[in-house]
Amino acid sequence: MPVTTQQLIQWKQQGRTIVALTAWDxxxxxxxxxxxxxxxxxxxxxxxxxxYETTLPITLEEMIHHAKAVRRGVKRALVVVDLPFLTYQESLPQAMHSAGRVLKETGAQAVKLEGGYPAMVETVHRLVQAGIPVMGHVGLTPQSIHQLGLRQQGKNQEAGERIFQEAIALEQAGVFSLVLEHIPANLALQITEKLRIPTIGIGASANCDGQVLVTSDVLGLSEKQPPFAKVYTNLREHITKAVEMYSEEVKDRRFPS
Structure with missing residues (x-):
């Protein structure tokens, strides 16, 4: 049976850990x-x-193009699509239009928005009211890279309390799940214990209800690994060796045999 947003919430109540990864085709x-x-x-x-060097340049059209491909390959998993930078922050109508396009054109079941400041909480509330499932994202928010950098967030009491309150506000606004990125373990635990919705951690310790990583990091395809990722295999090395072998055989006329 396909995974639903409500099922994720039930799994939290049951203590069942949620497994998440990214896909691009x-x-x-x-x-x-x-x-x-x-x-x-x-x-x-x-x-x-x-x-691209950061997430900022990617367009809604590029996200939709790849999300369509991903959705065509999925039978069971819940598919969630990020709304890219400046496709939802300018106004509620812009956010509604972008989120609506994603759901209508890709077949994905939900969108994800970054940030928990008051205007974003209101946007989330209105999207959910319109029937658009929303996943939230607090802590390190990569679309704010020029403001926050890539360092861990919420390390002091004031910053931690702000993230904690953002998490509560987003739950009240109607998000079905919340990504916690690169925050201290104790803060992740406090948020996870407080919320009824599942938290999905990335660099936020095992205290979350689930975990997500970028698949290219997991597979060893990335040139630079974030400090919180784990490499389970080195496909970059395997692919390089395979291509080198192929090249040698073609040059030596051993392929095709």
Whole structure:
């Protein structure tokens, strides 16, 4: 049976951990889905796959294009799509239009928005009222890289309290789940214990209800690994060796044999 947003909330109540990864095309999505991943995020980390240095340049059209491919490869997992930078922050009508396009054109079941400041909480509330499932995201928010950098957030009491209150406000606004990125373990525990909705951690310790990583980091495809990622295999090395072998055989006329 396909995973639903309500099922994620039930799993939190049951103490069942949620497994999430990112995908950027149909082939990767099929593999993740068949391996039993619960939630597949078409993250704006796709920007790095497309050659951008940060997530900021990626467009809504690029996200929709890849989300369509991902959705075609998924039978069970819940598919969530990031709204890219400046496709939802300018106004509520802009956010509604962007989120609506994603759901209508890709077949994904939800969108993800970054930030928990008051205007964003109101945007989330209105989207949920319109029937658009929303995943929240607090802590390190990559779309604010020029303001926050890539360092851990919420390390002092004031910053931690702000993130804690943002999490509560987003739950009240109607998000079905909340990504906690690169925050201290004790803060992640406080938020997870307080909320009725599941928290999905990335660099936020095992105190969350689930975990998400960028799949290219997990597979060893990334040139630079974030400090909180774990490499489970080194596909970059395997692919390089395979291509070198192929090249040698073609040059030596051993392929095709």
């Amino acid at each position: 149909c082939a990767i999505a099929q593999i993740l889905d068949s391996a039993g991943v619960d939630l597949i995020l078409v993250g704006d980390s796709l920007a790095v796959v497309l050659g």
